[in-house]
Amino acid sequence: xxxxxxxxxxxxxxxxxxxxxxxxxxxxxxxxxxxxxxxxxxxxxxxxxxxxxxxxxxxxxxxxxxxxxxxxxxxxxxxxxxxxxxxxxxxxxxxxxxxxxxxxxxxxxxxxxxxxxxxxxxxxxxxxxxxxxxxxxxxxxxxxxxxxxxxxxxxxxxxxxxxxxxxxxxxxxxxxxxxxxxxxxxxxxxxxxxxxxxxxxxxxxxxxxxxxxxxxxxxxxxxxxxxxxxxxxxxxxxxxxxxxxxxxxxx
Amino acid sequence: xxxxxxxxxxxxxxxxxxxxxxxxxxxxxxxxxxxxxxxxxxxxxxxxxxxxxxxxxxxxxxxxxxxxxxxxxxxxxxxxxxxxxxxxxxxxxxxxxxxxxxxxxxxxxxxxxxxxxxxxxxxxxxxxxxxxxxxxxxxxxxxxxxxxxxxxxxxxxxxxxxxxxxxxxxxxxxxxxxxxxxxxxxxxxxxxxxxxxxxxxxxxxxxxxxxxxxxxxxxxxxxxxxxxxxxxxxxxxxxxxxxxxxxxxxxxxxxxxxxxxxxxxxxxxxxxxxxxxxxxxxxxxxxxxxxxxxxxxxxxxxxxx
Amino acid sequence: xxxxxxxxxxxxxxxxxxxxxxxxxxxxxxxxxxxxxxxxxxxxxxxxxxxxxxxxxxxxxxxxxxxxxxxxxxxxxxxxxxxxxxxxxxxxxxxxxxxxxxxxxxxxxxxxxxxxxxxxxxxxxxxxxxxxxxxxxxxxxxxxxxxxxxxxxxxxxxxxxxxxxxxxxxxxxxxxxxxxxxxxxxxxxxxxxxxxxxxxxxxxxxxxxxxxxxxxxxxxxxxxxxxxxxxxxxxxxxxxxxxxxxxxxxxxxxxxxxxxxxxxxxxxxxxxxxxxxxxxxxxxxxxxxxxxxxxxxxxxxxxxxxxxxxxxxxxxxxxxxxxxxxxxx
Numbered sequence: 001x002x003x004x005x006x007x008x009x010x011x012x013x014x015x016x017x018x019x020x021x022x023x024x025x026x027x028x029x030x031x032x033x034x035x036x037x038x039x040x041x042x043x044x045x046x047x048x049x050x051x052x053x054x055x056x057x058x059x060x061x062x063x064x065x066x067x068x069x070x071x072x073x074x075x076x077x078x079x080x081x082x083x084x085x086x087x088x089x090x091x092x093x094x095x096x097x098x099x100x101x102x103x104x105x106x107x108x109x110x111x112x113x114x115x116x117x118x119x120x121x122x123x124x125x126x127x128x129x130x131x132x133x134x135x136x137x138x139x140x141x142x143x144x145x146x147x148x149x150x151x152x153x154x155x156x157x158x159x160x161x162x163x164x165x166x167x168x169x170x171x172x173x174x175x176x177x178x179x180x181x182x183x184x185x186x187x188x189x190x191x192x193x194x195x196x197x198x199x200x201x202x203x204x205x206x207x208x209x210x211x212x213x214x215x216x217x218x219x220x221x222x223x224x225x226x227x228x229x230x231x232x233x234x235x236x237x238x239x240x241x242x243x244x245x246x247x248x249x250x251x
Numbered sequence: 252x253x254x255x256x257x258x259x260x261x262x263x264x265x266x267x268x269x270x271x272x273x274x275x276x277x278x279x280x281x282x283x284x285x286x287x288x289x290x291x292x293x294x295x296x297x298x299x300x301x302x303x304x305x306x307x308x309x310x311x312x313x314x315x316x317x318x319x320x321x322x323x324x325x326x327x328x329x330x331x332x333x334x335x336x337x338x339x340x341x342x343x344x345x346x347x348x349x350x351x352x353x354x355x356x357x358x359x360x361x362x363x364x365x366x367x368x369x370x371x372x373x374x375x376x377x378x379x380x381x382x383x384x385x386x387x388x389x390x391x392x393x394x395x396x397x398x399x400x401x402x403x404x405x406x407x408x409x410x411x412x413x414x415x416x417x418x419x420x421x422x423x424x425x426x427x428x429x430x431x432x433x434x435x436x437x438x439x440x441x442x443x444x445x446x447x448x449x450x451x452x453x454x455x456x457x458x459x460x461x462x463x464x465x466x467x468x469x470x471x472x473x474x475x476x477x478x479x480x481x482x483x484x485x486x487x488x489x490x491x492x493x494x495x496x497x498x499x500x501x502x503x504x505x506x507x508x509x510x511x512x513x514x515x516x517x518x519x520x521x522x523x524x525x526x527x528x529x530x531x532x533x534x535x536x537x538x539x540x541x542x543x544x545x546x547x548x549x550x551x552x553x554x555x556x
Numbered sequence: 557x558x559x560x561x562x563x564x565x566x567x568x569x570x571x572x573x574x575x576x577x578x579x580x581x582x583x584x585x586x587x588x589x590x591x592x593x594x595x596x597x598x599x600x601x602x603x604x605x606x607x608x609x610x611x612x613x614x615x616x617x618x619x620x621x622x623x624x625x626x627x628x629x630x631x632x633x634x635x636x637x638x639x640x641x642x643x644x645x646x647x648x649x650x651x652x653x654x655x656x657x658x659x660x661x662x663x664x665x666x667x668x669x670x671x672x673x674x675x676x677x678x679x680x681x682x683x684x685x686x687x688x689x690x691x692x693x694x695x696x697x698x699x700x701x702x703x704x705x706x707x708x709x710x711x712x713x714x715x716x717x718x719x720x721x722x723x724x725x726x727x728x729x730x731x732x733x734x735x736x737x738x739x740x741x742x743x744x745x746x747x748x749x750x751x752x753x754x755x756x757x758x759x760x761x762x763x764x765x766x767x768x769x770x771x772x773x774x775x776x777x778x779x780x781x782x783x784x785x786x787x788x789x790x791x792x793x794x795x796x797x798x799x800x801x802x803x804x805x806x807x808x809x810x811x812x813x814x815x816x817x818x819x820x821x822x823x824x825x826x827x828x829x830x831x832x833x834x835x836x837x838x839x840x841x842x843x844x845x846x847x848x849x850x851x852x853x854x855x856x857x858x859x860x861x862x863x864x865x866x867x868x869x870x871x872x873x874x875x876x877x878x879x880x881x882x883x884x885x
Contacts, residue, residue, distance in 0.1 A: 054770075078773035090771070092764040100768075103761050106754050107772030112779065118752040125754075165772060288684045338867055344684055345615050349823055350866045352816045356859030364853045477695045477812065480688040488684060527705050534703045538696035542677055545689065549680045 003066060004029050005199050006169045011050050011060035013043075020046040022223035024060070028169060032199045033191065035210045038220035044203050045087070047220065048173050051201070052084050053077040065168050078107065083167030083198070087174045089154040091146050097157055098142040101129035104164030132163040136190065152183045159190070170198055176206040188212055211235075219243075255389050260510050261503065266395050268502020269402030273457035274479040275486070275494040276409060277450025283489030284425045284446050285340055290351040291331065292454055292479065293472025294358035299324040299455025300462035300471060301362060304371040313376040317459050324455020325448040332447040337440065355473075363469045370466035373459070398460045405456065406495060413491060422446060426489060478505070481537055485544045487554025496552060501537050508536035562878045566831045569874075570744075572838060573599075577733045589729040590801070595841040596736045597797045602821035602833025603743055604790030609819070610828030611751060612783040613763030615687050618674065618694030619818050622788040624701065624810035625670050626663035626795025631713040631805035633659050638716060656721045656735070659796055667792020668785050670697075675784035679777055691812055698810035712806025719800055726800075736797050740834075743790055748830055750786070759783050791818065820862060826872030835873045 004027035011024045020043045028034045038044055049055035051062055053074035061070040069077050078084070091100050105125040106112055119125065133139045136156040141149070149157065155175060162170060175191070176184045188209045191200060204210050210217060211231045218228040221243045227234060234240055278292050302323035307316030331354060339347045375394045382390040413419035421442055424432040433439050458472065465471070482501050486493025513529030520528070544552065573592050580588035601623055608614040636643050636652025643650045653659060678689045702710050718726045726732050750756050762769045762776035769776050799805045808814065817840070824839050825832030843861070847854035869876050 052771075054767075073775075075770050075773055075775045078771055084771050086767075086771075090765055090767050092761040092768055094764050095761065099757065099761075103757060103769070103774075104772045106757060107769075107774050110773075112754050112758045112774050113782065114754045115750050115756075116753055118749070119754045119757045120752065122754070161768075161772065282684060288687060335863065335867070344687060345609075345823075345827070346866050346870070348615060348617060348687060349819065350863055352819075353859040353862035353866065356855045356862070360853045360856040360859070364856070473812070477692060481692050484685060484688050484692065527703075531700055531703045534699035535696050538692055541689070541692060545677055545680060550685070 002030055004063075005065055006051075006201060007063040008051060009061045009063075011047065011062070012058040013046050013050055013055065014058055019223045021050065021057075024220070024223070024225055026201075026218050026225060026228065028199045028201050030199055031195055032215045033195050033202055033213045034199070035202045035204055035214035035217045036220060037204065037207075037210060037217060042220045043223040044220055045173070046223075048084075048171065048203060052082060052171055078165065078167075079110075081165075081168035082171055083162040083165045083169065084171045085155075085158040085162050085173060085175055087177060087203075089151075089158050091154060091157060091161070093145075093147040095146055096142065097133065097138055097144050097146060097149065098126075098129060100146055100157055101133050101142075101160055101164055102126065104132070104161040105129045108165050129164055132160040133157075135163060136160040137186075152179050155179060155183075155187070159187075168198055170194070170200040172200055173203045174205060175202070176204060176209050184209060255387070256510075258385075258387075258389055259391060260507055262391055262399070263395070264503035264506035265499065266399040266402075266502070267506055268499040269399050269406065270457045270461050271475070271478055271482055271502055272406055272495050272498035273402060273453045274475055275482040275498050276406070276491055277453045278479050279483050279486070279489055279491060279494045280422070281447060281450045282483070284422055285336075285443055287336065287339060288344055288347050288351070289336070289450075290348060290476065291354035291358065292450070293476030294355050295324045295328055295451040295454040296458035296472035296475055297358070297362060297469065298327050299458035300373070300467045301366060301371065302455070303459035303462055304373040304467045305366075307373055308371070313374070313463075316373065317456070320455045320459035321452050324458070325452040327455075328451020329444055329448040332444050336447060337443065340443070359469050366469075368469065370468035373462045373467055375463045394463065401460065402457075405453070409453075409491065418442075418445070478537070481541050483551075485541055485551055487548075487551030489555070490551070490553035493551055493553030500540065504537050504540050505533075508533040512536070562874070565874060565877055569831045569834050569838070570741075573834070574733075574737055577730060577737075581730045586729045589733050591841055591845060593729070593733040593736050593801055594798075595838045596733065596740050597794050597801060598818070598821055598840065599834040599837035600736070600740045600743060600797065601791045601794035601818050602825070602837055603740070603747055603830075604787050604792075604794060605818050606787075606822050606828070606830075606833050607747060607750070607790065608784050608787035609822055610832070611756060611763065612759050612780055612787075614679075614780060614784060614787075616678075616690040616784070616787070617687050617812065617815050617819065618678075618690030618692070619788070619791050620810050620812060620814035621674065621690075621694040621697045622667040622671055622791040623795035623798070623814055623818065624697060624805075624807070625667045626792030626797075627799035627805040627809040628701070628707065628713075628795075629663035629666050629792070630659050630719070630796040630799040631715065632707055633662060634715045634719055635707070635713050654717075654719045656719045656726070656800070659719055659800075660739075660793055663796035664789045664793045667795070668789035670792075671785045671788025672781070675781050675788070679780050679784065691815065694810065694812055694815055698807055698812070701807040701810050708806070710807060712804060712808075715799075715803045715805075718803060732801070736801075739793070739797070743793075744830060744834075751830070755779070755782070820858075823862070824865060824872055826874040829872070829874050832872055832874055839873060 006028040008027065009025050011021050013021045024047055036044060046055065050057045053072055061068060064080055064082060067080065069080050072080065092103065102119060102125055105128040109125060130139060133142055136159050138153065138156055138160055141153065159175060176187055179187055184206060191213055194200065214231060216228060217231060217234045218225050219234060219240050226243055227237045227240050274292065274296060278289060281287055281289050299320035303316040303320035306319035307313050335350060335354065339350055379394040379397055381393060383393045383396060385391055413422055421432060421437050425442060478501060482494060482497040485500060486497030509530060512533045513526045516525035516529040573596050577589050577592040605616065605619045608616050633652045634654055637654045643652060674693045678686055681689060707713050720726060721735060724731050758769060758774050758779050762779050766776045795809060821833045821836035821840055825834065825836030843858060847857050865872065
């Protein structure tokens, strides 16, 4: 087996008496989509933040392409190659679609301390940004103000900005949320192709998408991973059925 | 420096700290409950002092003057809340800063127009004009001791109000979750007016009490407002306990710094230079204290992260 | 259409001050030239603040600190030059100067340094904390200036003659106006470049959504700190010019009313608009002149006007004239 691109070992995070994540370990191999599922309140958001670096872990480690990034800030982790998208779109709303993508291209380029030449005159950055927009199908809307985009278009833009970073690993928090059936289907197709560029750790509620995409699925319940396996293994796992599906039925 | 002088300065520091607390408590309460930064809080302090001075001069009674200060400041607070402030709750901090800065211009110039540029004087009541003898033979002005005590009583009352009463529960609920308390059927806009008037009354009381030991003049609220900001930053925004601790820290640092620093420098410098360097440093001491706290706790001593 | 109107308005605003100064020169009204000079200098201070406030969303209520430092840089250098006493002799000799370019350089560098120190601390916080802390640091310098006796303390410092600029007679009002306006024009041009450069893209993005900026691997703190330093340096330069205009510096330059007024220029004109501070400062001087002539208590009217602008005309003067709130590229 190849070395994992993302390797999460024994992560812990407690808020007072509540153990939000409890000894979570999982990994992500090249070309893979690894889905993380679990009921609400299972600790998925906490885990994502611990991986992205916006929340400090109590203990455990995170390695990216073999490099220990546990001590790095979220900014440094992004620079190290972690491309994150948010559950609720997090974009510069006054900017145009292109400007948001340019911001990503600028982040990857790193030359932010430049004060004189207009950013729009930087052909390399602009091409890079436009390419990302084309890939998600937003190229026609490049000049549109982000605040005027539909919900689904904003989700696409989130992904496009992550693309501009050319990350070694994608960390996606519910990219299907609120997309509707056809949008969801399109996004599923897109992510399917994306895994060839970089593996994806996918947190998702949409089970159709998860079963269609995931090479492996991990189930998080009460802060612990109770099972990891292929879609079929997870579907037939008695512990999962009891802890997860049983709880869903009760709700 | 003699121990007696030192104790006297510590008492002065406590007194100014307690007065600062009355200001800072209102500021931090208004921020905590309504999310509003109010620069015009110093104007309410000034209004309290002017009301006390004018009414005390007219009636000859200090106590009536104090009551007038409370009423005038609370009324002014309620009025600006109804007319201006409530339009600002949903605005960003920039709009709040500008609008309340505009209120300062209106209040300061309005007061100058009404009372002129010369300071008014508010006399300490005759019975309290002299010193009292404290244990250890320390002579200390009775009035200063009394206002420290009054301030402490008000502080305790405020803590009790917030911890025990119905209004206090609503205030605490409002800090935690605005929609929640609306859902509970509390009339939010009435609560906000009340909290604002309460904060204003505290500021007015402080202005009137301090007005008797300093001169009552336009702009008197501004240095106090800035000190109160420093207090709130040190204590943590929204925390009444933080306001108390911060106010005492700032009061003591400010008072003791201006006495002790020149003395400390005179140990190894000539007196004139020691006085100028010492007093220049003393004027910066509370800001250095604030910077120190910020380095270690950017949200203040008792602030929420 | 709207874009064209705004461009036209900007051209008019830009031309307003020099045209006023030229007409006043033709009518032999040096006082009006002085007012136009004051407006240009205050606009410069506002342009400085607007880099932090408009582009970066950093609500600094302590920009008087930099205005004052710039002023005192001029005051200290010029007072030593006029008394022929060096500023220091050990470890090396530093003498005073009456040369404007040197004074500008010193004013810009010292206020940039102060902005670096104040910004490094204040930017660890955000929101209301940031407002209160910048206010407090400004006030710290105010009290320091009052209690430090070497340069006049509370009374301030007078400079008998305006400083020199090579080849020009700076005592002629129109000449001094031209110098100030040229600096304003250069800084306006520079600001418009910075706003459109990569740095401006990241700065404005960190105002809109700091998390977004972090996620693309850019640290908002560094961006904001650099913006704060540039902002402070420009306002410091304005302070040096203002001191030269009055040939006087005093702790008032450090007072928080000064911070408030600089912010008023920005707001009256329209936040985040390049020419906003120019419009705002010109309007402020006009109001001061007209209302100040009518009543000693003109600040009441200023307060009411500001209140109305904040409550009802949020785009400021330019926004109201152009008919919308925020400009988009």
